[in-house]
Amino acid sequence: MPNYKAPLRDMQFVYDELLASENINQLPGMEEFTPETIHAVLDEASKICEELLFPLNRTGDEEGCHFDQGEVTVPKGFYEAYQEYKEAGWPTLMASTEFGGQGFPHTFYMLFGEMLCSSNLSFAMYPELTYGACNAISRFGSDEIKQKFMPKMVAGEWSGTMCLTEPHCGTDLAQIRTYAENGSDGHYSITGSKIFISAGEHKLTENIVHLVLARAPDAPEGIKGISLFLVPKFKINDDGSVGDNNSVSCGSIEHKMGIKASSTCTMNFDGATGYLIGTLHKGMEAMFEMMNSARLGVGLQGVGLAEISYQNAVEYANERLQGRALTGAKFPDKAADPIIVHPDVRRMLLTMRAYTEGARAMGGWIATYHDKDLKSSGQEKIDAEEMVALMTPIIKAFFTDIGFEVTNIGMQVFGGHGFIRENGMEQYARDARITQIYEGTNGIQALDLVGRKLPRRMGRLLRHFFHPIQNYIDQKLEEPNLKTLASPLDKAFGRLQRATGFIAQQSMKNPDEAGAAASDYLRLFGLVSMGYIWLRMAEIATQQLADGEDPFYQAKLDTATFYMERLLPQNSTLFANIMSGSKTMMSFKASSF
């Protein structure tokens, strides 16, 4: 059976040391979020994750959700765990203080959310979706709607969903058929079917608040005629209590490869009462608000799964006695050496470690911009928003690709035992697989990066990334201690810049060129960004080690070295792929595939 211990030491390193210079707790309203407060809350959070949620992860996977006549039953223990989670106030952490929330920074959430995903991804999805829905409602909902729904949602009494996908359209929301009719009293009446609705139906909460994309009467065709509606499972009485059924029903749940304890529902709306959120026909704007924070959230699902897989792979590699070290027995008194003596096993473990710690740090770094976007003003706010916009598709796709790679390496460390369900390792890989797909497939993220984010404001977004990073690398190239690490990063960064120029130029002539390069480009961008954050971590470690030996900082420095030597070199292949262009793939006849 797997184990989980929240990586508190590394989380503190990220928040206190790596990101100290970002001064998150000097932002307005963030004053109380000192490192001490953050530590105390992470410490409490680690207990609920390790002791309450983690023990339900394997059993939840085995049991899955069940559907019977419109009702969904979550696995044993989930209901009780949710009540405990709710009563302890965890759902309120991230919500704004206006409706009973505690307004914790996003930078904190990257760490807290990671713990939730490590310990039980399926469980984590129920509160995470509520949080996403709250964001959209608090930004785009009317005051009346907010007063009616937000306090209950913030408290976790009611939960939320995002209802976008229909059987014939996932990525292409222009094809949505769900429609709204004007109701009698200023409400709308919503009719249609949605699929793949996570947390669409369950009995964890008293009510479920669906945010539904639909076409209102006289809507323009296509994507410009989509509106967002709030449709509760149960109507709300005038006194705010939960009332009658609202013609919302669950038609079935999906049988999936993973995240089996998360209910994935077909939701049918049959003239259900709905409330407009935001501007009529401008639902996509509100949807993107939800989606963008959801995408960052999915990115950290990848980190969480990578972490739990890494921990257990290390434990197994230290315990499994098999064969002898290539250089001669290291533990001659034992029947065999633990497999951690083997370079190939160490290669696997360090790959897992370098990606996982790198992603944790990089996610935290980007989250500081998210906080600045929300809490600062003027140019700082604009710059921060642009940085988040640029990095969102990278965080989503790169982190989830890493999550899947790392969880598969974790299985591989276990050998045949990794394929056995009881040992838990294969569940992490199955759970990780969906993160590359939902909230926009990773291919769509790549198109978002090259098609929307690069050209936006004439490439201005990129400048937030390129200029400071170039400066930083240039400085470190001059420092003897860091030069060997900065040098390969400098080369990779040069390739990223050249690839960017190539795509910008080529895609003006032919948009397919951007499409052909997109996935490799996103990975290259992610690798270089992570290389930057590893260099920054190496700098801190080097400074600390100047004062004397310390295993934590030594491991940090060694992992940075491993990253530069063994993971960053992917950049040469990615660069070659990007530069090979679109011709071969586009000239291939569709009928010849």
Added chain:
Amino acid sequence: MPNYKAPLRDMQFVYDELLASENINQLPGMEEFTPETIHAVLDEASKICEELLFPLNRTGDEEGCHFDQGEVTVPKGFYEAYQEYKEAGWPTLMASTEFGGQGFPHTFYMLFGEMLCSSNLSFAMYPELTYGACNAISRFGSDEIKQKFMPKMVAGEWSGTMCLTEPHCGTDLAQIRTYAENGSDGHYSITGSKIFISAGEHKLTENIVHLVLARAPDAPEGIKGISLFLVPKFKINDDGSVGDNNSVSCGSIEHKMGIKASSTCTMNFDGATGYLIGTLHKGMEAMFEMMNSARLGVGLQGVGLAEISYQNAVEYANERLQGRALTGAKFPDKAADPIIVHPDVRRMLLTMRAYTEGARAMGGWIATYHDKDLKSSGQEKIDAEEMVALMTPIIKAFFTDIGFEVTNIGMQVFGGHGFIRENGMEQYARDARITQIYEGTNGIQALDLVGRKLPRRMGRLLRHFFHPIQNYIDQKLEEPNLKTLASPLDKAFGRLQRATGFIAQQSMKNPDEAGAAASDYLRLFGLVSMGYIWLRMAEIATQQLADGEDPFYQAKLDTATFYMERLLPQNSTLFANIMSGSKTMMSFKASSF
């Protein structure tokens, strides 16, 4: 629901065109295996795969095997399908003619076996394991044993297993605890427990013949004291009929990530009657005989799963209407364009195709050496054996890594629908996952390559590969039509040669250097080998296209181009990884992981 059509046209291309110059049917005893015969049999085989085995693949996965009080029940339909398969004579195809087999060449089996694995991997494992056991018995068994067991096994009346792994030892068989005692009448009495025994228990066949590694009395310690025993589930009466229980029992079956319709058993031997196979204490030799053919067999499991995933991804990409081409609508009369218009989707499909067709061709190529090893003599036989020995770990590890990559890309093409069990795509990925682990993990294959195969006979094995391939590339560099394809291959080949020299040199000083490079080196070797076979295919296609347009050959040439542009470039990253050495990973403290 997925579909399957055996890729007969491409299989004919491999057998008749690509491998024609190998003259398989001029080997002694192979005269009848003309292309016509092979086509006819593949044609028949395709029917049984498409119509009998494929329809049981999804249901088999859902139902799985069940265990109750020592008895294993396979999924519905498997028993009937096996009887039909057996009665039609399919198990006899590959066995030697001496015991009722038909003696088909291995080159044929690479195609036939691929079909079996595409259509139903779990089912395919039952006859495949019997085939592996037959190989070992026919080579190492006494005449009496052969007469007693081979005819029934060849006919598929009895099946076979390999019983190697124990709970505390998989890779490290030196730790085996199962032991043999001298029985009263020249037999042995076998006692011990084995785990992960595929097809260990079921009722598809009248008897099950276990080949069991165990320690005989007075055995030397470690790997040099292991013997191989044949232990039938039921004893055999003097008249050859099946007799009493033989103290062999199944203790449980595993719950696994995939290949759920294949029973994976814990087998307990409690003083069971066993017969020595081969020389006492030299069981590893016989075991490697079984294992090597099993490793090639596992390699083609990767190809089979890649093929079925590719076919269904293409179909979906042609049918799924979503969004518009980046260059403007291609099907303005439809609600949206099929997703196959998108470069990123084509990149995915061509990656799947280039790997799958490349592996089919490369597997066929290596199988010709397997046939020469078995049927020729003198130097030709020695050379062929050495080529098979060199390439076996590459076929096993590279093809199964590809199988997992391709089946995951197939899921990705389906988007959210790929994660849903009913659509079948995720099963291929789950089934493919085990192929990277069993019959020696892919890390072990890499160590076999660098640790055993490279140094063997002072690097002589490599010369069978390096010399002819260098000559071929040199020639093609001179041909205007093929130069652009040969040139990147030449560069990659140069890196492979340099990496080989580096490993040979470094590992003399420090064996950990070989271990640190092993996995990347195996991949590099596989990539270059596949590049070579793609260049040969491109040559044939170019010749054929000189006579006029032909979509088949055009697609072949375009896929070769894609391979050189988009997959072969991995060589630069792999080379950099290899050259970075072992220092960072070996100096990392075990306690710091």
